[in-house]
Amino acid sequence: METRTKKMYKNAHARHGKNSRRVQFIILCLLVPFFVMPFYVMIMAALKTPQYADVTTMWLPPSPFSLDGLQEAWGKLSPNLMNSFTMVVPAVIISSAIGSFNGYLLSKFTFRFSSVMFTMMLVGMFIPYQSILIPLVKFLQLVNLYGTTPGLILVHVVYGIPITTLIFRNFYVSIPKEMVEAAAIDGAGILRTFFSVIVPVSIPGFVVAGIFQFTNIWNDFLFGVITISDPTKQPVTIALNNLSGTQTVNWNVLMAGALIAAIPTAVAYLALGRFFIQGLTAGSVK
């Protein structure tokens, strides 16, 4: 008798669940256009010829197709795109390496003030960077790195340490402490244990931290615009914003430029989306 009522309940729920699931599915489908719309506009505009690229016909597909807009935007932005790459790649590698080492220290050892030190470092990822710009520029001038890509790399590495430390600390919590202890019994020191035991199992952590930092640093605007004033050395986000403020540039060229600036992170995200989500949740919640 009892099992029958339970079964009845279960069936009722299943039916109820199916209907509401269908409604939810429809609602989600209706939301998709809202999220895709700007991508649609960017791509369509980028494929139009300048004379047909009118904002009043924004939603119409291109006819005739043309790669002129993309070509012109590429001509204007490709040097800055390269600047972004030469800045982002070292910054991501160095900040992830430091974060991995810090995360190891914080998750596998206990020492006095460890949580105070950790919390004080984490504050660094929340502060509005406007409040450190004046001394930052002075510091970069002092060490002769102002206006250079290495200077910008240094800035991104230092302000990236809190987030990468957090990501790796959370990642290493899932690695059994016994592995570290076994290495210690074998006589390995802190550093040797890190390189022989921890680093080999850290690949997923590096992917998560790497993709997260890649998008963060690629998308930065403030540090780039403050530390580098020479337009030929600026990252692509700043060049795109300058392009947007220029009256002489065609609207479709601007959209093509936005597309070019967006592609590297969008591709990275589409290829490694799963890790991106992990980085997002691991990096934002303690």
Added chain:
Amino acid sequence: MSQVRGKSYPPVKRKKRGGDTKAALLLLPSFLIVSVFVYVFITYTIGVSLAENWMPAKPSMAQGPDPFATYKNLFENPRFQSDLRNSFIFTVLFLLLTVIAGFFIALAVHNMGRTKGFFRGVFLLPYALSFIVTGVVWRWLFNPDSGVNLFLKYSGVASAYKSITGEELRPEWLTSATTVGDISALLEKIIPGGQYIQVEMGIPLALIPVVIATSWQLLGFAMAMFLAGLVSIPEELREASMMDGATGSRYYRSIAVPMLAPIAITTLVILTHVALKIFDLIYAMSGSGIGFATDMPGIFVYESMYKALKYNTGAAASIVMLIIVCIVVVPYLIHSNRETNGR
């Protein structure tokens, strides 16, 4: 991390008082450099904000007769008053939209079967973009002559509106100078010093498109956070509640929502600090706007320092920003720190 947080960490045995000094020493370089770049630099900026006339070429920290004069001028400045109003209204509207919609989208996506990955991917894609790209594109979507208004025109909404009200439906979006719900008169009466408020204390309509664009970019983040939380709820709990006769909505009210509370707080704190710091998206989308309708403290600081070369004013405004952000973030950091160590 939600999943990690749900489990309790195995207690760490203290080997000796003070623990591993070696590990502490190895962490020290990172700690010191971050501390210099955060705390020493902030102290320097505070110095600039209190100095009488700091200039890059002549960095003098000498204070005038009233070191707080810059702050007083700042709060009397109508533009900065608009910025504080805009920042507050933007943050509230943005949080309402993003957190609530993000939560419900996560619930729905969580219920999907094979299509789950597709929806998650589409909704999160904007998050991978730069704020500058978002600003540049949405600026054109909210252009009065194109984008959203073309939709209104061709879908018949605009003509239907005209036949009913007799007025033209052509929202000005970013270029609107209208402020609704002005409560300045009320504030003047109830707040001491209210007579110093020189801007309309209402909702500038030009902020609405900015809120929509920012939500577009960050809804996926809120969704991903809630999804991570939903995944961490054990399936047995759901089954057990169903056995006990809980309906779908009852399950969400008494089990899912309370279990998601910690992740909701984290999401809220992160989105709040993003909203308070918002700069590049609005800078690229609308700039300061007409009558500073979309100006923000972040834009004010940037323009004071690097356009107007008023370093003291910019420094003071950035310290105000910092204090507002810290009021939200520091209690959260201390709390979560205590929680992880208490276990």
